Amino acid sequence: MELTLTHNDKTLTIKQAQEADAPLLLYWWNDGEIMAHAGFPLGLKIDLEKVIHSITRKDKKGVLFIIYCADTPIGEMSYKVEGNEYDFGIKICNKAFQSGGYGTAILKRFFEYLFNVKNAEKITCNTNLKNIRAQLVYEDKLKMKRVKTLYNNWTNQIGELCSTTFFEITKDEYYKNKNSSNASK
Ligand SMILES: CC(C)(COP(=O)(O)OP(=O)(O)OC[C@H]1O[C@@H](n2cnc3c(N)ncnc32)[C@H](O)[C@@H]1OP(=O)(O)O)[C@@H](O)C(=O)NCCC(=O)NCCS
Numbered sequence: 001m002e003l004t005l006t007h008n009d010k011t012l013t014i015k016q017a018q019e020a021d022a023p024l025l026l027y028w029w030n031d032g033e034i035m036a037h038a039g040f041p042l043g044l045k046i047d048l049e050k051v052i053h054s055i056t057r058k059d060k061k062g063v064l065f066i067i068y069c070a071d072t073p074i075g076e077m078s079y080k081v082e083g084n085e086y087d088f089g090i091k092i093c094n095k096a097f098q099s100g101g102y103g104t105a106i107l108k109r110f111f112e113y114l115f116n117v118k119n120a121e122k123i124t125c126n127t128n129l130k131n132i133r134a135q136l137v138y139e140d141k142l143k144m145k146r147v148k149t150l151y152n153n154w155t156n157q158i159g160e161l162c163s164t165t166f167f168e169i170t171k172d173e174y175y176k177n178k179n180s181s182n183a184s185k
Pocket residue numbers: 037089090091092093097098099100101102103104105126127128131132133134136137
Protein backbone atom coordinates (compact mmCIF):
# COMPACT_ATOMS: atom_id res chain seq x y z
CA MET A 1 0.00 0.00 0.00
CA GLU A 2 1.32 3.43 -0.92
CA LEU A 3 -0.51 6.77 -0.60
CA THR A 4 0.79 10.04 -1.96
CA LEU A 5 -0.20 13.66 -1.42
CA THR A 6 1.26 17.09 -1.99
CA HIS A 7 1.69 19.68 0.76
CA ASN A 8 3.68 22.93 0.52
CA ASP A 9 4.86 21.81 -2.94
CA LYS A 10 6.40 18.72 -1.38
CA THR A 11 5.45 15.14 -2.22
CA LEU A 12 4.61 13.06 0.80
CA THR A 13 4.23 9.29 0.70
CA ILE A 14 2.77 6.90 3.24
CA LYS A 15 4.18 3.38 2.77
CA GLN A 16 3.64 0.22 4.76
CA ALA A 17 6.67 -0.42 6.99
CA GLN A 18 9.03 -3.23 5.97
CA GLU A 19 11.57 -5.19 7.97
CA ALA A 20 14.28 -2.93 6.50
CA ASP A 21 12.67 0.02 8.34
CA ALA A 22 13.32 -1.57 11.75
CA PRO A 23 16.62 0.27 12.53
CA LEU A 24 14.98 3.63 11.83
CA LEU A 25 11.95 2.79 13.98
CA LEU A 26 14.29 1.53 16.72
CA TYR A 27 16.10 4.88 16.64
CA TRP A 28 12.85 6.88 16.80
CA TRP A 29 11.17 4.72 19.45
CA ASN A 30 14.21 4.80 21.73
CA ASP A 31 14.47 8.59 21.49
CA GLY A 32 12.91 10.13 24.62
CA GLU A 33 12.25 13.47 22.97
CA ILE A 34 10.26 11.83 20.18
CA MET A 35 8.43 9.44 22.51
CA ALA A 36 7.62 11.86 25.38
CA HIS A 37 4.12 12.58 23.97
CA ALA A 38 3.31 8.87 24.28
CA GLY A 39 4.45 8.70 27.91
CA PHE A 40 8.04 7.54 27.33
CA PRO A 41 10.32 10.55 27.94
CA LEU A 42 13.24 8.13 28.35
CA GLY A 43 12.43 6.29 25.10
CA LEU A 44 10.86 2.84 24.77
CA LYS A 45 14.14 1.04 25.58
CA ILE A 46 13.36 -1.78 23.17
CA ASP A 47 15.64 -3.85 20.96
CA LEU A 48 15.76 -4.47 17.22
CA GLU A 49 14.20 -7.92 17.51
CA LYS A 50 11.06 -6.51 19.13
CA VAL A 51 10.77 -3.78 16.49
CA ILE A 52 11.08 -6.37 13.71
CA HIS A 53 8.40 -8.44 15.44
CA SER A 54 6.04 -5.48 15.60
CA ILE A 55 6.45 -4.98 11.82
CA THR A 56 6.26 -8.59 10.70
CA ARG A 57 4.02 -10.47 13.14
CA LYS A 58 1.09 -12.05 11.34
CA ASP A 59 -1.48 -12.17 14.15
CA LYS A 60 -1.89 -8.43 14.44
CA LYS A 61 -4.93 -6.42 13.44
CA GLY A 62 -2.78 -3.35 12.95
CA VAL A 63 -0.55 -1.96 10.23
CA LEU A 64 2.46 0.30 10.58
CA PHE A 65 3.47 2.89 7.98
CA ILE A 66 6.43 5.16 7.33
CA ILE A 67 5.79 8.75 6.17
CA TYR A 68 8.25 10.15 3.60
CA CYS A 69 8.86 13.64 2.29
CA ALA A 70 10.36 12.90 -1.13
CA ASP A 71 12.82 10.12 -0.17
CA THR A 72 13.35 11.20 3.45
CA PRO A 73 11.47 9.38 6.22
CA ILE A 74 9.90 11.99 8.51
CA GLY A 75 7.65 9.93 10.75
CA GLU A 76 5.41 6.94 11.23
CA MET A 77 1.73 6.18 11.57
CA SER A 78 -0.42 3.15 12.20
CA TYR A 79 -3.90 1.81 12.48
CA LYS A 80 -5.54 -0.97 14.45
CA VAL A 81 -8.81 -2.38 13.17
CA GLU A 82 -11.74 -3.91 15.03
CA GLY A 83 -14.66 -4.70 12.71
CA ASN A 84 -15.19 -1.50 10.68
CA GLU A 85 -13.54 0.77 13.28
CA TYR A 86 -10.02 2.01 12.67
CA ASP A 87 -7.97 3.53 15.47
CA PHE A 88 -4.94 5.48 14.25
CA GLY A 89 -1.73 6.86 15.68
CA ILE A 90 0.65 9.35 14.08
CA LYS A 91 4.10 10.61 14.93
CA ILE A 92 5.94 13.15 12.82
CA CYS A 93 9.41 12.47 14.21
CA ASN A 94 11.37 15.09 12.29
CA LYS A 95 10.66 18.37 14.11
CA ALA A 96 11.21 20.42 10.95
CA PHE A 97 7.96 18.91 9.65
CA GLN A 98 5.86 19.60 12.75
CA SER A 99 3.34 22.47 12.99
CA GLY A 100 3.54 23.15 9.26
CA GLY A 101 0.22 21.61 8.30
CA TYR A 102 1.80 18.28 7.34
CA GLY A 103 0.00 16.24 9.99
CA THR A 104 -3.40 17.61 8.97
CA ALA A 105 -2.72 16.99 5.26
CA ILE A 106 -1.41 13.46 5.90
CA LEU A 107 -4.38 12.53 8.08
CA LYS A 108 -6.91 13.88 5.57
CA ARG A 109 -5.35 11.63 2.91
CA PHE A 110 -5.29 8.71 5.37
CA PHE A 111 -8.97 9.23 6.28
CA GLU A 112 -9.90 9.12 2.57
CA TYR A 113 -8.02 5.84 2.28
CA LEU A 114 -9.65 4.30 5.37
CA PHE A 115 -13.17 5.41 4.44
CA ASN A 116 -12.97 4.73 0.68
CA VAL A 117 -10.62 1.81 0.29
CA LYS A 118 -10.83 0.02 3.65
CA ASN A 119 -14.55 0.75 4.05
CA ALA A 120 -14.09 2.09 7.56
CA GLU A 121 -17.36 3.15 9.22
CA LYS A 122 -15.64 4.99 12.06
CA ILE A 123 -12.15 6.36 12.73
CA THR A 124 -10.99 6.85 16.31
CA CYS A 125 -7.88 8.07 18.12
CA ASN A 126 -6.81 9.31 21.51
CA THR A 127 -4.13 11.53 22.92
CA ASN A 128 -2.63 12.84 26.12
CA LEU A 129 -4.78 15.74 27.37
CA LYS A 130 -1.61 17.85 27.47
CA ASN A 131 -1.06 17.38 23.73
CA ILE A 132 -2.85 20.58 22.66
CA ARG A 133 -1.43 20.49 19.13
CA ALA A 134 -2.77 17.00 18.41
CA GLN A 135 -6.20 17.93 19.83
CA LEU A 136 -6.29 21.02 17.61
CA VAL A 137 -5.65 18.85 14.57
CA TYR A 138 -8.17 16.14 15.50
CA GLU A 139 -10.99 18.41 16.67
CA ASP A 140 -10.64 21.72 14.80
CA LYS A 141 -9.02 20.65 11.56
CA LEU A 142 -10.32 17.11 11.03
CA LYS A 143 -13.68 17.78 12.74
CA MET A 144 -13.51 14.67 14.90
CA LYS A 145 -15.77 14.62 17.97
CA ARG A 146 -14.30 14.49 21.44
CA VAL A 147 -16.23 11.63 23.00
CA LYS A 148 -14.58 10.98 26.33
CA THR A 149 -11.79 12.13 28.64
CA LEU A 150 -10.31 9.94 31.35
CA TYR A 151 -8.57 12.01 34.01
CA ASN A 152 -5.38 10.74 35.66
CA ASN A 153 -5.97 7.30 34.16
CA TRP A 154 -2.34 6.29 33.63
CA THR A 155 1.17 6.99 34.86
CA ASN A 156 3.95 7.73 32.42
CA GLN A 157 7.49 6.33 32.45
CA ILE A 158 8.67 8.89 35.02
CA GLY A 159 5.72 8.54 37.37
CA GLU A 160 3.62 11.52 36.26
CA LEU A 161 -0.14 11.08 36.25
CA CYS A 162 -1.61 11.64 32.77
CA SER A 163 -5.09 11.99 31.28
CA THR A 164 -6.37 10.65 27.97
CA THR A 165 -8.89 12.25 25.65
CA PHE A 166 -10.69 10.27 22.91
CA PHE A 167 -11.93 11.34 19.46
CA GLU A 168 -14.00 9.74 16.72
CA ILE A 169 -15.62 10.50 13.38
CA THR A 170 -18.00 8.38 11.32
CA LYS A 171 -17.91 8.08 7.55
CA ASP A 172 -21.21 10.02 7.30
CA GLU A 173 -19.93 12.86 9.49
CA TYR A 174 -16.67 13.04 7.56
CA TYR A 175 -18.37 13.39 4.15
CA LYS A 176 -21.00 15.77 5.50
CA ASN A 177 -18.22 18.08 6.78
CA LYS A 178 -16.24 17.68 3.58
CA ASN A 179 -19.23 18.49 1.35
CA SER A 180 -20.27 21.50 3.43
CA SER A 181 -16.73 22.94 3.43
CA ASN A 182 -16.47 22.38 -0.36
CA ALA A 183 -19.83 24.11 -0.82
CA SER A 184 -18.71 27.17 1.12
CA LYS A 185 -15.55 27.62 -1.05
C1 LIG B 1 0.35 15.90 16.34
C2 LIG B 1 0.84 16.06 14.92
C3 LIG B 1 0.46 14.85 14.08
C4 LIG B 1 0.18 17.31 14.31
O1 LIG B 1 0.65 17.49 13.01
P1 LIG B 1 1.29 18.93 12.63
O2 LIG B 1 1.68 18.89 11.21
O3 LIG B 1 2.37 19.24 13.60
O4 LIG B 1 0.03 19.87 12.88
P2 LIG B 1 -0.56 21.04 11.96
O5 LIG B 1 0.54 21.96 11.58
O6 LIG B 1 -1.37 20.43 10.88
O7 LIG B 1 -1.55 21.75 12.98
C5 LIG B 1 -1.11 22.07 14.27
C6 LIG B 1 -1.79 23.30 14.80
O8 LIG B 1 -1.49 23.41 16.19
C7 LIG B 1 -0.85 24.66 16.45
N1 LIG B 1 0.09 24.44 17.53
C8 LIG B 1 1.34 23.94 17.47
N2 LIG B 1 1.86 23.84 18.71
C9 LIG B 1 0.91 24.26 19.57
C10 LIG B 1 0.84 24.40 20.97
N3 LIG B 1 1.86 24.07 21.76
N4 LIG B 1 -0.31 24.87 21.52
C11 LIG B 1 -1.36 25.21 20.74
N5 LIG B 1 -1.34 25.09 19.39
C12 LIG B 1 -0.23 24.63 18.82
C13 LIG B 1 -0.22 25.05 15.13
O9 LIG B 1 -0.01 26.44 15.06
C14 LIG B 1 -1.29 24.57 14.15
O10 LIG B 1 -2.41 25.42 14.10
P3 LIG B 1 -2.59 26.52 12.92
O11 LIG B 1 -2.47 25.76 11.63
O12 LIG B 1 -3.96 27.04 13.17
O13 LIG B 1 -1.49 27.50 13.11
C15 LIG B 1 2.41 16.23 14.87
O14 LIG B 1 2.77 17.47 15.46
C16 LIG B 1 3.16 15.11 15.58
O15 LIG B 1 3.28 14.03 15.04
N6 LIG B 1 3.68 15.41 16.78
C17 LIG B 1 4.52 14.50 17.53
C18 LIG B 1 3.82 13.23 17.96
C19 LIG B 1 2.40 13.44 18.44
O16 LIG B 1 2.10 14.33 19.24
N7 LIG B 1 1.52 12.58 17.93
C20 LIG B 1 0.10 12.57 18.27
C21 LIG B 1 -0.09 11.78 19.48
S1 LIG B 1 -1.71 11.18 19.59
